[in-house]
Amino acid sequence: MKFRELGLSKDLLTAVEKAGFTEATPIQSDTIPLILEGHDVLGQAQTGTGKTAAFSLPILDKIDLDDPNVQALVVSPTRELAIQTQREMNRFGRVEGAKVQAVYGGADIRQQIRNLKKHPQVVVGTPGRILDHINRRTLKLGNVKFLVLDEADDMLDMGFLDDIESIIKALPTERQTLLFSATMPDKIKRVGVQFMHQPKQVKIKAKELTTDLVDQFYVRSKEAEKFDLMTRFFDVQAPKVTIVFCRTKRRVDEVSRGLIACGYPAAGLHGDLTQKRRSQIMREFRDGKISILVATDVAARGIDVSGVTHVYNYDIPQDPESYVHRIGRTGRAGKHGVSLTFVEPNEKDYLREVEKLTKVRMLPLKPPSENEALSGQLSEVKNELGDLIQKTDMDKFSDTADELLEKYSAKELVSVLLSKMTRSQVKVRITPERPLPNKKRRFSHGRRYNGHGGGGRNNRNSNGGSRRYNGRNGGNRRNDRNHGRSDDRRNNSHRNSNGGGKSFTIKQRD
Numbered sequence: 051m052k053f054r055e056l057g058l059s060k061d062l063l064t065a066v067e068k069a070g071f072t073e074a075t076p077i078q079s080d081t082i083p084l085i086l087e088g089h090d091v092l093g094q095a096q097t098g099t100g101k102t103a104a105f106s107l108p109i110l111d112k113i114d115l116d117d118p119n120v121q122a123l124v125v126s127p128t129r130e131l132a133i134q135t136q137r138e139m140n141r142f143g144r145v146e147g148a149k150v151q152a153v154y155g156g157a158d159i160r161q162q163i164r165n166l167k168k169h170p171q172v173v174v175g176t177p178g179r180i181l182d183h184i185n186r187r188t189l190k191l192g193n194v195k196f197l198v199l200d201e202a203d204d205m206l207d208m209g210f211l212d213d214i215e216s217i218i219k220a221l222p223t224e225r226q227t228l229l230f231s232a233t234m235p236d237k238i239k240r241v242g243v244q245f246m247h248q249p250k251q252v253k254i255k256a257k258e259l260t261t262d263l264v265d266q267f268y269v270r271s272k273e274a275e276k277f278d279l280m281t282r283f284f285d286v287q288a289p290k291v292t293i294v295f296c297r298t299k300r301r302v303d304e305v306s307r308g309l310i311a312c313g314y315p316a317a318g319l320h321g322d323l324t325q326k327r328r329s330q331i332m333r334e335f336r337d338g339k340i341s342i343l344v345a346t347d348v349a350a351r352g353i354d355v356s357g358v359t360h361v362y363n364y365d366i367p368q369d370p371e372s373y374v375h376r377i378g379r380t381g382r383a384g385k386h387g388v389s390l391t392f393v394e395p396n397e398k399d400y401l402r403e404v405e406k407l408t409k410v411r412m413l414p415l416k417p418p419s420e421n422e423a424l425s426g427q428l429s430e431v432k433n434e435l436g437d438l439i440q441k442t443d444m445d446k447f448s449d450t451a452d453e454l455l456e457k458y459s460a461k462e463l464v465s466v467l468l469s470k471m472t473r474s475q476v477k478v479r480i481t482p483e484r485p486l487p488n489k490k491r492r493f494s495h496g497r498r499y500n501g502h503g504g505g506g507r508n509n510r511n512s513n514g515g516s517r518r519y520n521g522r523n524g525g526n527r528r529n530d531r532n533h534g535r536s537d538d539r540r541n542n543s544h545r546n547s548n549g550g551g552k553s554f555t556i557k558q559r560d
Contacts, residue, residue, distance in 0.1 A: 051079040057086055059111050061146035066107070069141060075100035080252045082108050085228065090249035092242050093230045099254065101200075105228050106139045109172065109196050110148050118169035119193035125177055125217065127204040128351045129154040129325060130332070135174045135200065148172065153179045153189070156325030163188045177205065177213035184220050191220045201351060202231040202238055203371070208348065211241075218245055233371055264381035266408075267415040268391045268401060273485075276392045277308055277478050279417045280362055283390060284314065284342075285426035285473075286418040289360035293353070294344040295376050297365035301483060305364060306344040308478035316342035320349045347372045353379065363391035366400050368486060370407040390415065396485055427472045434471065 051074050053066050066072075074082070077095040084091050085108035095101040105124075113121045124139075126132040136152035143150060153162045153175035159182065166173070166188055173180075173189065183189035197218070199205065205214065227246045231238050234253070242249050271279055280294070296302045299320040306318030317331045317340045328349075334340045336355055345353070347367065358380045367373045373391075380387025391412065393401050405411055418426070444451075454463055 056082045058082070058107055059146070062107055062111055062142060065142045065145045076254050077101050077252065078104045080254075081105070084250050084252070085109070085226065086111065088226060090227045090246040091229070092234070092246070092249045092251040093228070094234045094253045095230055095232070101230050102135055102138045103142070105198050105230065106135070106142055109198070110139065110143045110146065113148065113171045113195070115147055115171065117171070117193070120170065120173050120189070120191060121193060122172040122196040122198070123180070123191060123194050123217075123221070124172065124174040124198040124200060125180065125205070125214065126174060126200045127176065127208055127210065128348055129156060129176060129328065130349065130353055131201060131351050132174045132176055139172055139174070150174065153183055154325070155179045156328070177210045177217065180217055181213055184217070192222065194221050195225055197221060197225055197227045199227070199229045199241070202229050202241065203233050203235070204348070204351060206237055206241070232375065263385065264377055264387040264389050266377065266389045266410055266412045268393050268412045269415050269417055271392045271394060271417075273394055273482050274479070276364060277305065277480050280364060280392070281309070281312060281314070282418045282420070282423035283362070285423040287360065287388070288426065288430060289388070290341065291355065291358045292342045292360045292362065293350065293358055293379050294342060294362045294364050295350065295367070296344060296346060297368070298483060299346060301365065301480065302344050302346055304480050308480065309342060309344070311478060312476050313473035314342055315340050316344060319343060319345040321346070347375065350379070351375070356382070357385070358382075359387060361387070361389045363389070365483070366391055366393055366397050366404075366486075368400070370404040373404045374408060394485070400486060424472065428468060431468060431471045
């Protein structure tokens, strides 16, 4: 269905066309008319399906631009998602002149207060900071007509239910409530019954959410082997834009510092970093200065970076829904993506639960050897040398080059150059994490989950042992609560160009 058929205003349609959109996604075409008609909505939608526009466009259509009061409140579980939502709503609302303000922890509250005094019609924020402003009386919600609970399953998992209830008490009873969730378990439905008025439920069919553009693989690995194997895959697959998911903040710190020590352009992202540092990392990731982002599940929510080619699950997620969120970061906008999950011997049951949920049998992948990884690096270096030769003023160095050629053979000189240009063989030891419970259990207890990121492509070969993959292009959330303490843990940037088997032990700072 085209956006022009949904009953939106001319200004919003202009903004949508400027953003490059013409066709509405299923969640948008099903949800927008219901909101415009005044219904409460329970929407089941996965990351990457366009749910932000699904609630943003009708809200922007219905707010009164001449009313200086806050008329819509969007509650998000993380700072990143709040920032992304504000950015999207500003993009759509710019033509008609709507004002959207974000409030979240880790940022200067005085600046937020000044911005709230500019009378935004829409406020997007995390639960803790919204409550802070309510208690300070700097955010007045007596005229709110729309409440959006975004990623509601995440907010409940992170323990935000009490905060949400406190926020709702500050709102008028006469309002539209819109709740979006990746899953629709009983606890979410109870929230709907408690806070919503005869909500309409929108559930996107699995076939509309899955994608066959993501090739999904798994690698059998012991805990101590994962880092080394992952870097070998980096060298062979040469991913352009990569997200590495880890289960804990400590592991994010250690893995990202280890990658930097080995010469990879990486950074770690989690909830304990200051907002300034998080914003800097995301800016560098979007600009291509960092090509590998190591993150926890919660910190990665709200990341909106186009062109992610590879997702590596350094730790298999404890619940299969998180897996679907993770791989939904790639294979977007018709582009191909690759997902690779490291599975320890005691995690086979977790792998099977993921496969049951996604209805896709992951293909086993044989890790590259050290020689194959080196060949991958050398192939990259050869391309770099070709570019450098075109850009270098040879006359400056010709005399010294002649002297070196008299003393050494060309082969010796080129070998030294290649050694310097390839990444160091630093041995990185990552602190072991407590293993997942080694018992057979069902994560979803019979729930059926329809998520983005599954796919039919991998169904074509579920038997037949391990494959070797050397193609370049194709082939606890509770601990990350975002309005707690924060510090700026900077990554140690040690680039060692010729390590020769040196040992580098990564340990968490005290």
